Amino acid sequence: MDKNFKTPTYGGQAIVEGVMFGSTNHTVTAIRRKDDSIEYYYVPKTANNLLSVLKKIPFVRGFVALFESARMGSKHLSFSSERYDVLPGEEAIPNTKDTSNLTMAIGVAIAGVLSFLFGKFVFTLVPVFLAGALQSVAQGKTAQIILETVLKLILLLAYISIVSMTPIIKKVFQYHGAEHKVINAYEHNLPITVDNVQAQSRLHFRCGSSFILFTVIVGMFIYFLVPTDPFWFRVLNRILLIPVVLSISFEVLQLTNSMRYVPILKYLGYPGLWLQLLTTKEPDDKQVEVAIASFEKLLEVEEIGVGAMEVNKNANSASHTIFSN
Structure with a gap:
């Protein structure tokens, strides 16, 4: 890859x-129906x-990213969960004009963040x-x-494996792998074909799985800076x-x-990549086709606007589109 190639804002x-793929202003999902x-x-x-300002502040922008990810991701996940296993025409079309959508989206985002924090x-x-309990050892x-x-690493790896x-x-996890492959093909400036993507x-360095592992590693170094005794204080400072x-x-x-193309320093991101060996799986060609469809539709929206999301009325195509605010 050309090192001067600007990293896109696609995630x-x-x-x-x-x-689901997203850019600065748009998010698009493609799913394979029954x-x-x-x-x-x-x-x-x-x-x-406010969020635009907060996203520019180091050590604050991470929480903004977490909130936005939960807000957007929950919408797309809910959509896919409700529709993938139902034949087109049998499902109830959601009322996207409901004025309570914003309130619902914020509520779902908060619930997603709280679930993440509970897991944390x-x-x-x-x-x-x-x-x-093992202080004697x-x-x-x-x-x-x-x-x-x-123990935290063992618990994390065991949970993911199970x-x-x-x-x-x-x-x-296979679609997770397909997502990364598409982004990697795009960042290497290759035509987005099934063969190129599968290769x-x-x-990928920017994966959220890496973030999860970094919380374990970073936490260890931070804990060295605070007391561990008495035990109740250790529990309190961990919280x-x-x-x-x-x-x-x-x-x-x-x-x-940012360091992934810098010799030696690129290895700083390798622990996160190793965890992705568990959180991603090799996709098949049909799964890659869906990932490509999602990404290309997002690029169309970026180029010509939301008109690219119009329902495809071609008689030979069964694909269509749903909008949400």
């Missing part, structure tokens, strides 16, 4: 039987002056109590923090430091992405 998310057709779902990104609490505190602050980190065994999550890596760990981890993710 993505794997969903049930499909992929009858093998492809359906699109479009949601615009609405401008917010669980993955943070369970290792603390396990390490505390691992004595002293350094040993306790290292043991706590190892959920990846379920058929639906395995498919989501790409399913790993209070969650926002600190999240904000610093986001900055580390941004740093590793």
Whole structure:
């Protein structure tokens, strides 16, 4: 890849039987329906002056990104979950004109963030109590923090490995791989064809999986700076430091992405890539076709506007589009 090639602002998310891609102003999903057709779902990104300002502030922008990701991702995930396994014509078309959409979107986003934070609490505190119970084996602050980190990694890897065994999550992970492959093909300035996309890596430096792993690594170094005794204080500071760990981890993710073409420094992002070996799977050609359809439709919207999302009335095509605000 040309090192002067500007990294695009496109990001993505794997969903049930499909992929969502987003840019600064638009988000587009493509899903594979039960009858093998492809359906699109479009949601615009609405401008917010406050969020625009906050996104420029280091150590704050990570929380804004988390909120926006939850808000947009939940809409697309809900759409795909409700429609992928239903034959076209049998489903109820959502009322996208409902004036309560904004309130619902904000509520879903908050619920998504709270769910993430709850999971973070669980993955943070369970290792603390396990390490505390093993103080006779691992004595002293350094040993306790290292043991706590190892237990956290084991818990994380075990959880991902177990959920990846379920058929639906395995498919989501395959679409996750397809998403990365499409972005990698685009960033290498290649024609977006199935063959070119399949030849790409399913790993990517900007993946949210890397962010999750960085919270474990960053947390370990931060914990070395605070007391571990008495035990109740250790539990308390782990809770209070969650926002600190999240904000610093986001900055580390941004740093590793910017360093991915720098010799030696590129290896800073490798731990996150290793975790993606679990959170992504190799997609088949049909899954790649869906990811390509989503990305190309987003590019069309970027080029000619939302008119690109018009229902395809070609008699030979079963694909169509749903809009949401």
